Amino acid sequence: MVDNMNSPADLPQRPIVSVDLAIFALAPEGLEVLLARRGTEPFSGYWALPGGWIHVDEDRNLEAAARRVLSDKTGVATPYFEQVGIFGDAERDPRGWSLSVTYMALIAPDAVTLRHGGNVTDVAWHPIDGDTTMAPLAFDHAAILRAAITRLRNKVEYSTLPVHLLPEAFTLSELQAVYERLLGRLLDKSAFRKRIAEVDFIEPIAGEMRRASNRPAQLYRLKQAGSTVFFDRTI
Amino acid sequence: MVDNMNSPADLPQRPIVSVDLAIFALAPEGLEVLLARRGTEPFSGYWALPGGWIHVDEDRNLEAAARRVLSDKTGVATPYFEQVGIFGDAERDPRGWSLSVTYMALIAPDAVTLRHGGNVTDVAWHPIDGDTTMAPLAFDHAAILRAAITRLRNKVEYSTLPVHLLPEAFTLSELQAVYERLLGRLLDKSAFRKRIAEVDFIEPIAGEMRRASNRPAQLYRLKQAGSTVFFDRTI
């Protein structure tokens, strides 16, 4: 809401606003987050969540700004995307009262080409250990990352969100393995399949099988790209 | 995060940022939201979610800004408080690219004194019918309110959130009635009590009973003020 007059002079001093992204992928070694090394002050040389300013003349809305940042850094255009929250106070950025609008993205291990450039000297995947990375992060990005990881881990318990960490076609065993790795515990095969069947969000790809030196497995795909369904119980 | 230099001249044009609140209470007639009638352009005369600017020199962080707005409008200092999200695009405010950081608050029907003032001519409770109010709302506040109501209704299914709509001391039957009114369906008494007992978030107030012309009922209170607990199943 707005308590003030129309002329810019009457508007109070505005905070700095950036859009920051916690971009997750699942590597063979575990969950990873994409970080960018800063090339300018403040926190020059530190790793940070990739982000940028809102381009008032270019971005139609917040999500468009976030997608622009994502595609600049990864070349990926349409992954799973969700707002994590907004973090703002007087101290987090030495340049003044600032806000970080944070989004979380889940991407499949294929389909990524890292891109450098801008005032960023490096972009790389960093493994997540517990709820942090090895490298210390710029600003309050460690806290923001923690919030994103907590959100992700919670949603694994009661939603189909982990499917977005897999490529377009996947088997039920692969999907179960993603759940197990994110949850850190083993799941019962028949119970897992029952839950997945109940919420009816994937479909077999007719005739497509994953072949190996054993019984072939049916490949599945999402019924609606980008969709997430909630269980009425934990998985 | 931040792609730019330290000097203000290098920072891009900043969006306008307001903090808006969806403040809910449960009246005998149903769920209500607190709205303020705008006294200035744009949308002068329209009802809107109460809100205000971030006071860069006064508010230490976002939540402090939101609590300041709440206490200005209602006199209530410490209700349940949660971030709903941030809404931002080029068109929602005719004055330019703007962001609304939205919080949801749940307050008990006691403990509220409405306060007018500022550029607001009126503050009043409006009943919620489905997911809207009767009056048309300023800006995109109808969409923001819809998001807040959806969040609230979803959380009723799997959390103890509705307890914050009751006064400090309440009976189990009163708590069950709140759930039933928000969900629009009746719950089984013994199943409801089992769920509530499992999560162990309230305690009986020794010796305090609600008396009427029938068997007296034990009064309970939250074990930790402001806390919310999640069920691992729907209620």
Added chain:
DNA sequence: CTAAGTTAGTTGAAACTTTACACTAAGATG
């Protein structure tokens, strides 16, 4: 003083779900 009315709080049998684990199926490989 007692019977009737009302809501609080508990109990239990039947129906349903989940769990743990074993079984059958279908391929590759040697």
Added chain:
DNA sequence: CATCTTAGTGTAAAGTTTCAACTAACTTAG
């Protein structure tokens, strides 16, 4: 063609939910 491996299904026992009835504790009317 026997063996190995993973896919996918079945089932008995254990646990949970549902539905409804029951007992408890008070006020009020007569």
